[in-house]
Amino acid sequence: MSDLEAYRARAATWLESMVPAFGKAARKGLSEADDLALARRYQAAKFEAGYAGINWPVEYGGQGLGHLEKVTFDSEEMKHGFPNAYFGISLGMPVPILMQFGEDKAFVKERVLKALRGEEIWCQLFSEPAGGSDLAGLRTKAEPDGNGWKINGQKVWTSWAQYSDYGVIVVRTDPNVPKHKGLTYFWVDMKAPGVTVRPIRLAGGDSHVNEVFFDDVKVDDDHRMSPVGGGFAVAMATLMIERYVATDSGGFGPHLDLFVALAWDINLNGKPAIDDGRIRQQIARNYAMRNGLNSITARAMAMMQAGMVPGPEGSLNKLVSVRSRQKLSELAIDLQGNDGFAFDDHASQKEDWTSSWINAPTGRIAGGADEMLLNTIAEKILGLPQDHRPDKGVPFNQIPA
Amino acid sequence: MSILYDEGQQAIATESRRVLEARMNKDELLPLLEMTGRYHEGFWNTAKEQGWTALALPEEYGGLALGLVELGLIAHQAGRTLSGAPFLTSGFGCAKAIELYGSDEQKTRWLPALASGEIVGVVAFASGSDPLPAYPAIRFADGRISGRAAGVTGGLVADIAVVYAMGSLGPVLVVAELSDVERSAIGGFDNSRCYAHLGFTDIPAQPLAIDGAAREAALHILSLQAVITAHEQTGGAEAMMEIARDYALTRRAFGQVIGAFQSVKHRIAELYGLVELARANCIHAASREGKDDFIIAAAAARLSATEAYDTAARDCIQIHGGIGVTWEIGLHLHMRRARSLAIEQGNGLFWEDILVDRLTGEAA
Numbered sequence: 001m002s003d004l005e006a007y008r009a010r011a012a013t014w015l016e017s018m019v020p021a022f023g024k025a026a027r028k029g030l031s032e033a034d035d036l037a038l039a040r041r042y043q044a045a046k047f048e049a050g051y052a053g054i055n056w057p058v059e060y061g062g063q064g065l066g067h068l069e070k071v072t073f074d075s076e077e078m079k080h081g082f083p084n085a086y087f088g089i090s091l092g093m094p095v096p097i098l099m100q101f102g103e104d105k106a107f108v109k110e111r112v113l114k115a116l117r118g119e120e121i122w123c124q125l126f127s128e129p130a131g132g133s134d135l136a137g138l139r140t141k142a143e144p145d146g147n148g149w150k151i152n153g154q155k156v157w158t159s160w161a162q163y164s165d166y167g168v169i170v171v172r173t174d175p176n177v178p179k180h181k182g183l184t185y186f187w188v189d190m191k192a193p194g195v196t197v198r199p200i201r202l203a204g205g206d207s208h209v210n211e212v213f214f215d216d217v218k219v220d221d222d223h224r225m226s227p228v229g230g231g232f233a234v235a236m237a238t239l240m241i242e243r244y245v246a247t248d249s250g251g252f253g254p255h256l257d258l259f260v261a262l263a264w265d266i267n268l269n270g271k272p273a274i275d276d277g278r279i280r281q282q283i284a285r286n287y288a289m290r291n292g293l294n295s296i297t298a299r300a301m302a303m304m305q306a307g308m309v310p311g312p313e314g315s316l317n318k319l320v321s322v323r324s325r326q327k328l329s330e331l332a333i334d335l336q337g338n339d340g341f342a343f344d345d346h347a348s349q350k351e352d353w354t355s356s357w358i359n360a361p362t363g364r365i366a367g368g369a370d371e372m373l374l375n376t377i378a379e380k381i382l383g384l385p386q387d388h389r390p391d392k393g394v395p396f397n398q399i400p401a
Numbered sequence: 402m403s404i405l406y407d408e409g410q411q412a413i414a415t416e417s418r419r420v421l422e423a424r425m426n427k428d429e430l431l432p433l434l435e436m437t438g439r440y441h442e443g444f445w446n447t448a449k450e451q452g453w454t455a456l457a458l459p460e461e462y463g464g465l466a467l468g469l470v471e472l473g474l475i476a477h478q479a480g481r482t483l484s485g486a487p488f489l490t491s492g493f494g495c496a497k498a499i500e501l502y503g504s505d506e507q508k509t510r511w512l513p514a515l516a517s518g519e520i521v522g523v524v525a526f527a528s529g530s531d532p533l534p535a536y537p538a539i540r541f542a543d544g545r546i547s548g549r550a551a552g553v554t555g556g557l558v559a560d561i562a563v564v565y566a567m568g569s570l571g572p573v574l575v576v577a578e579l580s581d582v583e584r585s586a587i588g589g590f591d592n593s594r595c596y597a598h599l600g601f602t603d604i605p606a607q608p609l610a611i612d613g614a615a616r617e618a619a620l621h622i623l624s625l626q627a628v629i630t631a632h633e634q635t636g637g638a639e640a641m642m643e644i645a646r647d648y649a650l651t652r653r654a655f656g657q658v659i660g661a662f663q664s665v666k667h668r669i670a671e672l673y674g675l676v677e678l679a680r681a682n683c684i685h686a687a688s689r690e691g692k693d694d695f696i697i698a699a700a701a702a703r704l705s706a707t708e709a710y711d712t713a714a715r716d717c718i719q720i721h722g723g724i725g726v727t728w729e730i731g732l733h734l735h736m737r738r739a740r741s742l743a744i745e746q747g748n749g750l751f752w753e754d755i756l757v758d759r760l761t762g763e764a765a
Contacts, residue, residue: 260761274761284753285708287760288701292678295685302405313677320674371663377673378666382646385661 004068004305011073014049015080018042024081024348036163039083043118052116053091060099060112068304074246081348085208089159090115092245094122094168097238098187101225111166123190125155125169125212126235132157132365133372135170136179136232137391137399140214142171142186148220149173151188154213157366161197161210164190170235173228175397182396183231186223193217204358205345247317249293251325252363253349253356256286259332262353266335273335286328293317312381319373322363329357404470404688413471417478420447425482427731433485433593434737437586438557440593441485448489449518458496462512469625469687473632477683480636480710483734487594487745488521490633491555494626494746495522498563499576502609502618507576511561520560524626525550525599526619532747533565533619539601541566541573546606549598554745556597557586564606565619572615577606591741620755624699626746628686631699631706634742635679638706641713641735642672645720652721659720668716675709682706700756707749710739 020026022042027035046052047061055070056062063069077084095115102108114120131137140153151171161167167188174182188195194217199207226234250256260283263274273279293316300310332353333340340354347355364370378384391399406414424443433439448454457472458464472493479489496515499507514520528538529551539548546566553562556579563576583600610618646669649660659665679702686702689695714736718725725732743749757763 256760264761274757274763280757281753283760284700284704284756287697287756288682288704288708289678291685291698291701292681292705295681296677299405299681299684306405308405313681316674316677320678371667374667374670375663377670378660382666382669382673384646384649384666384669385658387663388657388661 002305004072007069008072008076011051012076014051015076015082018045018082019080021045022082027081027083035083036086039086040118042083043087043116047117053112056096056099056112056116060109061116066304068301071246071301078246078248081350086121086160086163087115087118089124090120090122090164093238093241094124094166094187096241097168097225097234098122100237101185101234102187103225104222120165121160121163123158123161123164123167123212124238125158125161125167125188126238127155127157129154129156133369135235136183138170138172138183140169140171141175142173142184142219145218148218148223149186151186151194151214151217151219154211156200156209156211158197158210158212159208161190161212162199162207164197166190167212168225168238170231172396173231176395177229178393179391179396179399180232181229183235184224184228185226185231185234186219187225188217188219188223192219202359202362204355204362247293247297247314247321249290249297249317249321250350251318251321251323251360253322253325253329253360254332254351254353256283256290258351258353259283259286259328262332262335268335279331279335282328282331286324289320289324293321312377315373315377315381318363318367319370319377322360323370325356326360326364329353329360333357404684406470406474410470410474414474414478417451417453417475418481420451421478421482425485427483427734430483430485430593430734431728431731434591434734437588437592438595440487440558440595444479444485445488445518448486453489454492454518455516457493458512458516459500462500462508463516464512469628469690470684472629473683473687476629476632477636477639480633480638480738481640483637483738484633485593487555488518488523488559490626490629490746491523491559492518492521493629494524494622495561495563495576497625498524498574498609498618498622501621502574502614503576507607507609511576521555521558522561522563523553523555523559524563524565524622525553525556526565526623527551532751533616533623535572537565537567537572539564539566541568541575541606541608544605544607545603546575546577546601547603549600551598552587552596553599555595556599557584557595559595562599563609563622564601565615566606568608568611568615570612572619573608573612574610574615574618575606575608577601577604579604589741591737594741594745620696623746624696625690627699627703627752628683628690630742630746631679631686631702632683634706634710634739635676635683637735637738637742638672638676638679638709638713641710641717641732642669642676644732645669645672645713645717648717648721665720668720672709672713672716675705675712679706679709697756697759700752700759703746703752704749704756707739707743710735711743714739 053062054065058064128138142149142151167190169186169188170183172182173184194215196213198211200209201207263279266273268276296313300314303310343354349355349359453475455464456467460466499511515522526533528534539546561578584597587596589596649665652659682702682705686698689698718732
């Protein structure tokens with residue numbers, strides 16, 4: 001057994017032992033407040049067992065291991081439905097970027113430890129009503145105020161802001177220069193006066209994202225994590241941190257086995273649907289697609305193990321898997337006929353086709369819309385030109401609204 | 402587990418690409434479309450001279466003892482430049498059937514000549530639209546076969562064929578010399594494939610696999626060939642994607658290169674996705690030879706490669722506009738090849754059923 005496989009086996013054993021206390025069954029029927037409390041205990045247990053901050057520096061409380069161990073652990077953890085989503089953003093981007101760009105090391109270390117133990121949560125304040133994909137078009141502004149800054153504006157789609165203690169934020173500090181050049185990066189105290197968080201209910205009924213309003217929120221200059229006007233580079237660094245993450249060729253929806261089981265159960269024209277050519281074709285096509293993504297992932301892992309840099313094809317995963325999941329979920333509902341009307345808004349997206357379907361559009365938009373992913377493939381991998389951008393080189397305050 | 406190509410394998414890819422790019426060009430392939438019974442001799446001579454015919458055969462019979470991974474890499478390059486003859490894949494299938502199911506005497510008789518390329522081998526499994534029928538149309542009795550094998554790839558020029566026939570107790574796999582066979586050429590859309598109907602009348606044939614074992618043997622051979630063909634399709638799809646990309650970077654309309662329009666650039670990015678999924682499935686399938694899930698992996702490779710090549714050929718021509726549909730530019734060579742390869746070794750419908758039968762345990 002390779003070292004990595006031994007690591008995987010140890011992680012799997014430990015995760016199994018956590019199932020009674022933190023698994024799907026333990027979470028069933030909990031209010032969100034109780035679930036969050038359970039999640040904090042789970043995160044603390046991970047920290048104690050050495051599974052928090054797996055690939056982070058030891059000096060900050062991490063384990064000092066590599067991406068491979070991190071991805072391996074995450075792939076195993078994904079199987080059990082543990083309450084880890086509340087910390088996904090926090091530990092995924094804002095806290096690593098704080099380690100990288102935070103100036104006050106003692107402060108950083110204290111925050112990192114509390115985040116690793118699940119005691120504090122960080123959010124990422126990037127998107128705005130006027131700009132999601134067009135990040136650099138953001139309008140929230142910070143103006144000099146005494147020795148520090150004063151922030152005014154609005155962010156949106158901020159995951160878990162309602163539970164967050166801190167956030168990282170990109171704001172406009174100079175509207176007289178082209179849009180990318182007038183941005184600055186700060187961290188903010190989410191409990192500071194003038195910060196208002198308002199949850200947004202999504203189509204599936206849940207409310208993990210929020211609007212966040214800033215009204216004369218004062219921050220000291222030592223909250224600044226980039227040079228003045230240098231915020232865009234730190235924002236890009238934030239988005240690039242998790243280049244190799246655990247993936248799911250099922251698009252974080254149900255496994256194909258569940259579709260096959262459904263097709264056995266349901267009759268079409270007096271025969272099991274599994275005998276129907278239309279159904280068989282979709283099973284075969286989805287299998288081929290998922291098998292291709294799995295092979296890409298397996299190869300990327302093997303390359304990392306060999307000390308090589310994986311190819312750019314890993315960027316296909318979310319694009320291909322989530323939209324296929326969306327269509328397969330539609331077919332699964334279709335297959336059930338009038339039995340397909342029912343909906344349990346607490347059902348798991350990984351087990352229930354209706355829940356998978358209703359939440360699929362979020363998956364295709366969050367973390368890079370399909371269209372932006374296609375642009376990235378076209379421009380960065382294939383060398384095709386950028387779109388025509390009328391705002392290019394134009395001072396932000398002269399861009400036609 | 403998927404594999405990473407080692408240095409030797411990378412060298413095979415690089416060298417075969419260099420050779421084929423130097424020797425193949427569309428101006429020699431276009432006239433072949435209008436002739437039956439002709440293939441690109443330069444391609445076939447190259448395959449023999451480079452040892453590609455011997456690549457995946459055992460050393461004791463003149464082979465190089467490499468496998469699906471290596472032959473797949475060459476097929477990928479052949480797909481990029483449009484292979485000028487189908488015999489690399491057809492001969493490989495024929496030779497593998499003899500190697501895996503034949504007697505020592507049969508191996509000694511045929512394998513060295515197939516490895517050197519001295520003779521051309523093909524397989525004839527299909528009956529009409531059925532790639533692997535439950536009741537083959539050709540009959541086998543008393544050491545002879547009779548009947549008609551429809552649409553045999555390479556059939557016009559082949560020296561021997563492995564034939565799926567009906568024996569007294571069920572299907573059998575036999576090998577037959579074709580010198581006395583009646584061949585009727587199929588005037589088709591991709592004529593260098595040398596398609597022919599083969600008419601057998603009391604032609605001597607030697608059994609390779611009989612009774613219950615024949616169908617499984619034929620499916621295994623078809624799967625091996627399918628993996629090679631999938632590599633060739635992926636190579637063709639990759640070439641179409643690159644040609645589309647290069648054209649989109651130079652052709653201008655409405656004051657900019659057309660690659661700056663999202664309708665064009667996203668279409669090419671989608672092709673990239675299809676090509677990479679097909680490539681990943683091919684690499685995986687080639688590494689699964691001999692494993693329980695080999696046929697599933699082969700089917701997945703075949704399905705994704707067919708989708709990639711058809712789509713890439715279609716979209717590449719569309720992105721070119723009017724020039725794309727001219728005879729001279731030759732993009733239709735790929736469009737034709739995408740369809741002929743989609744059918745050879747079993748069409749998509751066949752592989753979908755094979756795959757789902759296995760996923761659901763129905764084939765067991």
